[in-house]
Amino acid sequence: MANNPSLPDSLSIELEAQLGRYASRVRAAAARYRLAGAEVEEVIQEVRIRLWQALKDGGNVTQAPASYVYRTAVSAAIDLIRRRRARREVDLNPDGPSVEHVDRAARPGDVAAEENELADIVNQEIATLPKDRALAVRLHLTGYPREEIASLLGWSEARTRHLIYRGLEQLRTRLTARGIGLSR
């Protein structure tokens, strides 16, 4: 297995192949999840840099390259998220427009205000559902496929389908009870 720490700009052949395959799978998943390509590329680039560094430092990363690439990518993504959170905190400008201000500016009229009110009611009613139904409904309304909801929660396909169905049914019943019916 090629491993030349003296050439930090060149990954070992095995690592390069692993990284290439891994990157393809991540890009495909990102496209399915409609993620911005830039942040995925940022993670992959960071993985490449860390692998160079590890080779340069003499770490024998080629023993379990698939595992190493994966763990490095998870670590790089976590660091990216943490950096962004820190940046957002710094960016919070007390002189900037308040949430109230932004909200008001976004309303063209009563229709938008009414829609916001309705959306808040939907959210409140979801929050009052039993925990598992609320979770299934939130994931469903966010756009997660049923198979993935089942996989994330360790539920069977049938249980997932049942919880989404029952949750939506209960939500509609509660909305109807509040006077929000089929017409809206």
Place this chain on the structure above:
Amino acid sequence: MTDERLRELYQRVMARRAAQGGDYPVSPEEMVQVLEGRMGESERQRVLLAIMSDPRSRQEFDLLRAVVAGAERQSSGRPAQATRWLSLAAGLVLFVGAGLAFRVWMRRSTVEPFRAGSESLEVQLLSPAPGMGRAAGLRFVWRSVPRALRYDLNLVTAGGRLIYTATLTDTAATVPDSVRVEPNADLRWWVEATTTDGRQTRSALRPLTINP
């Protein structure tokens, strides 16, 4: 009301919430634990509910979803699947009464990097124990990992804001006085070890609340 209409309204409320900011309800490490199936059902539901209620966290979760999804085909199973497989195997072995042979076989089967092979090297945290700690001279201790090259200590708020991080070769670290830790702060800490063969292993996330 149709699914599409509900979805439209739900996304409307989420978009408004995204603009409000505030603390993050879930750390990225917890998100990875959910995605890798390393969390109990009740905790997993709690964390996912928090992620789905916070659009900023959901965007982060989707990035991590893609990163974890990239590993799925190169590994024959994620930890959650591995756990189920191991349970089945353990039951079978009990049934045939071949415990010893099974243990030997199990040890061989842990070569796969995302399964028990990495768990066996997990960093064990020693102190502070889960619960309360004092801000002054806050000291973290963990058990050494065989062939560890370095350890990365991370201390974050429950919302994921980094309070303190250090890279060490020792198995203990004291948070310097210059690091401000708020009384009653709800914190999490963990240690990640990098071994000489390039493997990385993490401890479990441990909660810590600072005494006033």
